Amino acid sequence: MPARPIAVFDSGVGGLSVVRQLRKHLPHESIVYFGDSARVPYGTKSPRTVCRFSIECARYLLRFDPKLVVAACNTASALALDELRAALPVEVIGVVEPGARAALQAATMSNARIAVLGTEATIASEAYPKALRRLAPQTPEIVPIACPLFVPIVEEGRTGADAVSRAVIADYLAPLRTSDPHVVLLGCTHYPLLADAIREYLGPKATIVDSGEQTALVVAERLGQTHATADRANRGTIQVFVSDNPPRFRAIGARFLQEEPHSVTLVAAEEYAGLDRVDCP
Amino acid sequence: MPARPIAVFDSGVGGLSVVRQLRKHLPHESIVYFGDSARVPYGTKSPRTVCRFSIECARYLLRFDPKLVVAACNTASALALDELRAALPVEVIGVVEPGARAALQAATMSNARIAVLGTEATIASEAYPKALRRLAPQTPEIVPIACPLFVPIVEEGRTGADAVSRAVIADYLAPLRTSDPHVVLLGCTHYPLLADAIREYLGPKATIVDSGEQTALVVAERLGQTHATADRANRGTIQVFVSDNPPRFRAIGARFLQEEPHSVTLVAAEEYAGLDRVDCP
Structure with missing residues (x-):
């Protein structure tokens, strides 16, 4: 059985700078990442919309049975952390x-x-x-x-x-x-x-x-506390899912991640949009 | 019976600069406008996603029985005009x-x-x-x-x-x-x-x-050719619909439109998203 991954979501490509820090501090962890490149950016949008989109991103990643979810997007962490925690069955760590x-x-x-x-x-x-x-x-x-x-x-x-x-x-x-x-x-x-x-x-x-970077340290600490750290034999992978434009994501993402993700997969709207059945404020 | 409006859609607030030109050249026309502020901008997105979003915006406005549809967004006009024309039962004018x-x-x-x-x-x-x-x-x-x-x-x-x-x-x-x-x-x-x-x-x-500005002139010409110009007794109105954040839209939009729209209404995702049943390239 493969080790349970860490789920990371972001409005787009930026969260890869958080993944980079996770890789530095937790090289044995596998990471599943959702970048909402169809609806990026979140930073100019209303709390309600950021909340709805964030929950949809995180819900998509639940199919990988993650150990915890990292809201890498500062805007999502700032506007939707409580709602994410209420909506998801796993621990959610924000960056704020x-x-x-x-x-x-x-x-x-x-x-x-x-x-x-x-x-x-x-x-x-x-x-x-x-x-x-x-x-x-x-x-x-x-x-x-x-x-x-x-x-x-x-x-x-x-x-x-x-x-x-x-x-x-x-x-x-x-x-x-x-x-x-x-x-x-x-x-x-x-x-x-x-x-x-x-x-x-x-x-x-x-x-x-x-x-x-601080968030990566908190994730490492939490995995230690909950005895959920990946085995040192595990070769951590990075699987990326995006709601739009994988080529642009790869091109721009390279500067954030400074390594190649193992895969970048386009996700159709039906698979993530409308997953939010929670009342956002 | 109210005069049929001109429908204008855009990825966000920018299309109001086109509305401003329409108002200058066609002050008696009523305008219904959809700004996709939940998913703005389109300029960094893939042709397929721009096409899907554009058709959803335009389809939303069909409920007002418009005389014609203006794709005010240059990115939408550049990437999706043929698909819009195939998907809509009224004439579509792009800006390109x-x-x-x-x-x-x-x-x-x-x-x-x-x-x-x-x-x-x-x-x-x-x-x-x-x-x-x-x-x-x-x-x-x-x-x-x-x-x-x-x-x-x-x-x-x-x-x-x-x-x-x-x-x-x-x-x-x-x-x-x-x-x-x-x-x-x-x-x-x-x-x-x-x-x-x-x-x-x-x-x-x-x-x-x-x-x-050139597009407004083309719209005026087309309305003349098709005998669809609004009566001079008609007092043109501007009704705006947005997929997110009406206050931000109003604040930024003022600089583009240089007048107050008659209304700015938030549209829920269920009312516009998923309206595209067309295969985009």
């Missing part, structure tokens, strides 16, 4: 709380402010500030910044060295370029690909925390 | 051929090259070059340029005066900044909002053609 926890640790050490970067919907939800205040009522100052152009810039294949990327980074992050120390929380799966350029722009006073 | 025709006229007068600006999918489809060559085998040189960042820049509320907009315009359009005359075909509904900045960057040798 792991990211918030690590940012808080870093901020406390350096007495820094916490800048949260995310999509329009993630920032509007205030999910990160709420998580930070839940974890520590004496939270340092929080500076939320919506960075909607970071996703299309990365998807277009631009790197941090590109003139447009630099102009956009400067436009969003100018308020952080002060002498005060900052923890900069990358609250979107695409942003790690701009991390070097952000670090360079902000200088050494900025500490960058990637929610995706 | 009207834009191509006007660009060709302008280019012939000034002996200019034609630059086609559009989304990733519109440019990859080569719909504009094909239309240009169909209209005139001796077409001038065609320079296709995909400009994926123009849409999110406009949706973020940036104007042409903004530093990021200027950096992006310069990045995409530098090859056109020569002493040769150019016709610049705006092959996406969002681009008219950057027209002034594009004109300023390229200088007086550039002639800008907006596919949306």
